[in-house]
Amino acid sequence: KQWYQRRVRGLFVFNMVKLFVLLIATATLLTLVEAGGGRKAKRCAKQIKKFEACLEGGYQSTAGCVSGNGELSARKTRKCSKLERKMQACDFSCNRCNLIRTPNGIIEVGNDGSLILRWIGVNRPNAQGELSWESDAGIGRGYMEFPDDRRYEMTYYPEEATIYWDGEKGTTNHTWQDAQCVNQPLEY
16 A cells, blocks of 8 residues: 555656646747747847938838938948848838828827927927837827827828827717828928
């Protein structure tokens, strides 16, 4: 009887050790997989920043990106062309707006997604916010903080030229119509 109990206890301990090793191996594998995705995101962010510098320097994109007024050397142009091809793997799109012209004012969209609303013909303080683009849908989502009012969530549909405030399309009547997307370099 004692022999049987020792054998059962030994098998139990052995099985627990196997389970523990399996859990450690699974956790290690998951960590490695997640770390790989983080490296790609960091690499893409770095490449996007370099490509945007190319555009600001005057690189003429084949994808229709808006470029600055500078002239690049042949070597720099080749580097920028190579970067542009890499942007496809990073899910980068040039089709975002630099400006959104509305009947109420002009919204400046920075490369980092920052927004500044400058009013036209109205004595109100500038509003600020953020916007991120959903590349697959071509929709911008974010918020705008009005200093004399409150914060509003926003969804921008460039194809419709409409901004929906505090709700999605079909769920809110608070909209700005004729919000035209303009891709042009900002000049200050």
